[in-house]
Amino acid sequence: MVQNTVLPALGFSWLAFASPLTKRVLSPDNTCGGANGYTCNPNSVGGGSCCSASGQCGYTAAFCGTGCQSAFGKCFGTSPAATQSGGVYNVALGTGETASYTNANTFNFAGASALPAGLVASNYQIGDASTKPYSRTFLPEDVIVSGGGYMQLKIPGGQTTAPLKCAQVVTAATNIKYASVRTTAIFSSVAGSCHGIFFYANDNQELDIEYLTNSSSTSNPGDGSKPMQYTNQPTSTTTNGAHDTAPSPSDATTVAHEYRMDWVAGKTLFYLDGVLQKVFTVSVPSVPGPWMWNNWA
Ligand SMILES: *[C@@H]1O[C@H](CO)[C@@H](O)[C@H](O)[C@H]1NC(C)=O
Numbered sequence: 553m554v555q556n557t558v559l560p561a562l563g564f565s566w567l568a569f570a571s572p573l574t575k576r577v578l579s580p581d582n583t584c585g586g587a588n589g590y591t592c593n594p595n596s597v598g599g600g601s602c603c604s605a606s607g608q609c610g611y612t613a614a615f616c617g618t619g620c621q622s623a624f625g626k627c628f629g630t631s632p633a634a635t636q637s638g639g640v641y642n643v644a645l646g647t648g649e650t651a652s653y654t655n656a657n658t659f660n661f662a663g664a665s666a667l668p669a670g671l672v673a674s675n676y677q678i679g680d681a682s683t684k685p686y687s688r689t690f691l692p693e694d695v696i697v698s699g700g701g702y703m704q705l706k707i708p709g710g711q712t713t714a715p716l717k718c719a720q721v722v723t724a725a726t727n728i729k730y731a732s733v734r735t736t737a738i739f740s741s742v743a744g745s746c747h748g749i750f751f752y753a754n755d756n757q758e759l760d761i762e763y764l765t766n767s768s769s770t771s772n773p774g775d776g777s778k779p780m781q782y783t784n785q786p787t788s789t790t791t792n793g794a795h796d797t798a799p800s801p802s803d804a805t806t807v808a809h810e811y812r813m814d815w816v817a818g819k820t821l822f823y824l825d826g827v828l829q830k831v832f833t834v835s836v837p838s839v840p841g842p843w844m845w846n847n848w849a
Contacts, residue, residue, distance in 0.1 A: 582609040584624040592625035594646050594828050601626040601646060601828055612799045616827045628825035630810050631734055643732045643814065646828025651816045653732065657725075662701045667721065674720040674846075687715040688848055694719035702738070705847035707745050720846035729840035734812040740765050741805035745849045749811055753841030758785035759820055761811050763800060773797070778804075780811075782822040784835035791835055798822070798829035 579590035584603035592609035594601035600611030605619030613628070620627035626646075634641035640652040659668050667673060673695040679687030694717055696704040705719035728751065735749050743766035751759040762781040764772050772778055779797035786794040801809045801824065812823040815837070822830045 579609055583607050584609050585621050590624065594626075594648065602628075611824075611827055611829050613802065616825070626827050628827060631732075631812055631823065631826040634732070645814055645816070646821055646823060647831065651730070651732065651814060653730065657723075661697055661703045663699065664697050665699065667695065667697055667703070670724050671721045672724055674722055674844075677715050679715070681714065683714070686849075688718045689715040690720040690846070690848075691717050695721055705747075705845065707847055707849050709742070711849075716849050718846065718848040720844060720848070723843045726842045727840045728843055729838075730815050730817065731843065732812070732814045733843055734810055735761075735845065736808050736810050738806065738808050739763050739800075739804045740847070743767070745847050748844065748846045748848070749813070750844050750846075751813075751815065751837065751841060752844055753837060753839045756785060756787045756835075757837040757839050757841065759783070759813060759815060759837060760785065761813055761822065763804070780822070780824065780829065782813075782820075782830050782832070784820055784832045784837070786835040794832055794835040796830050796832075798824065801825070 576591040577589065578593040579596065579599070582596055582599035584590045584592045584607050586607045592599060592601050592603050596609065599609035600615060602610055602616035603621040603624035604610060604615040605621065608615065609625060616626065616628045632644055634643045634653070634656060640654055641656045643651045643653065645651055657670055659671055673692035674690035675692050677687060677689040681687065694706040694708065696706055703721070705721070707719065708717050711717060731751070739747055745765045747763045747765070749761040760781070760783040762783070764778060764781065766772070767776050767778050771781070778800055780800045781797055782795065784794040801807065810825050812826070814821040818833060818836050820832045820836055821828060
């Protein structure tokens with residue numbers, strides 16, 4: 553009887569303490585913390601959702617990494633799990649909105665020796681002998697699940713003839729329309745491949761997170777960096793606002809990071825380690841399709 557009266561009282565005191573802490577003022581000028589105690593506004597131009605040690609808002613490692621002030625914004629970590637209510641999964645978007653989805657699935661490779669149900673290894677060729685510079689073929693043998701907690705998408709080295717052997721997996725579900733997809737991955741340090749984490753219905757209904765492992769690739773900036781490449785594949789090459797780059801982790805090829813894309817009606821959001829990096833509102837797909845992960849050359 554004593555415990556029954558004490559426990560609800562504890563619950564009330566938690567709520568009472570919580571409300572002053574949630575009183576936050578969004579930064580009007582991309583400064584944060586300090587005397588004003590501003591919280592970073594993820595929607596602010598020139599800012600970002602992380603508060604650096606020196607009190608400036610941004611979204612790169614300088615703001616979200618060492619010294620990041622979690623009391624005044626986001627810091628690199630992992631995205632919060634979806635919460636379930638009323639038969640849907642609610643996901644907090646980096647912009648402060650909430651999206652609801654009807655299904656959820658997790659593919660975990662820990663202890664697995666084969667692809668889990670719901671993922672299919674691709675087995676087809678793109679292009680033929682006339683394709684320049686090379687056609688490619690996705691082979692199930694290059695999708696390797698052999699313990700260690702990861703699936704490997706392998707491009708065998710030393711290839712000199714087309715089609716080049718590449719690797720890809722696709723969701724068995726082809727009716728995905730809107731999604732929040734988080735992929736924990738370690739990228740390759742070997743130059744010459746493209747890692748793709750993407751939605752694909754057709755060439756104009758496509759969303760991509762890509763990483764090009766060759767720092768000299770003409771699709772990389774040319775300053776030695778290999779940034780994240782985010783794209784809503786446009787219907788026209790003159791479409792603005794459907795592609796951008798953002799800094800990738802400096803240790804992307806040795807440490808697992810979380811790469812995330814949220815797709816809602818009219819908007820796509822791209823995240824690194826739970827921190828929003830880019831938002832696009834043009835060329836947003838409107839038809840269902842599968843999700844894909846590949847490594848190609
Ligand atoms: C990297 O890109 C440069 C520029 O396109 C190219 O010359 C070089 O062959 C590429 N290296 C690899 C390993 O693909």
